[in-house]
Amino acid sequence: MPELPEVQTILDALAPLILDREIHSATVLWPPVVDRPEQTLFIAWMQGRRVVDVRRRGKYMLFRLDDARWLLMHLRMTGKVRVTDAAAPLRPHDRLIFHLNDGREWRFEDQRKFGRVYLVESPDEVIGKLGPEPLSDAFDADYLTHKLARRTAPIKSLLLDQRIVAGIGNIYADESLFRARIHPLRPGGSLTQEEIAMLVEAVKAVLAQALAEMGTTLQDYRRPDGSVGAFQNSLQVFRRTGEPCPSCGAPIRRIVVGGRSTHFCPREQR
DNA sequence: AAGAGACCCTGGATGC
């Protein structure tokens, strides 16, 4: 479900609700949601902890705890977090509950069961291989040129590779490639210097705008208070198969690249 | 090493 702008938006709303609250206990409703450590240890280690810092890295949410361990969360496709009154009824797909000391509960809900939480000494145990943040200065044309050199995989697939750059998913990969007018099937190593520079700027512009609009709501992404993002109104090609390209009017095409649905303008993206 | 594909899950939409 969520990509960088959605994860950031969720985290911004969640942070004030959980910072400095004591987690007096944890209830695991579906054990595989805890990736590590083993469930019994996870529950024991979470007991009595406080979240003292909240960060995002790629699509991961990072919570620094008062014992210097880190709780990491990844929502994958359908994960959601809510902070509710403890008396609020459970929902069918609730997987994990943190009972807070203010009478509320921080709940992790996930229909498709892909989302995971990790409790680790160091975040690098989980996110050590992530590429740079796309909005940071580390993600520039020189860096991307180096990573794309001699690569034969489609540029679309490489944009989705979190080891190259962290936080881009299917929506923003398609939108960025359209903005840069680059065909999604182009081998990564075939992009010119100029195209790479365009692509870097396109990624940054698309993500910055999506952040400003609090993400994209297609089906079930919601901010923790239930409100929706607005970037779906700004999508140029994503899930607009057959509709006219906003720039030239040619019908948007849908193909499958690396197993992922891919949308582009066949006339302008070369 | 890099790339392609299977796989993990559930449920809504679509087709016959």
Add this chain to the structure above:
DNA sequence: TGCATCCAGGGTCTCT
């Protein structure tokens, strides 16, 4: 109506 198939914003694993 019932059943089959496809589809979904993610990541990991295996095989070649």
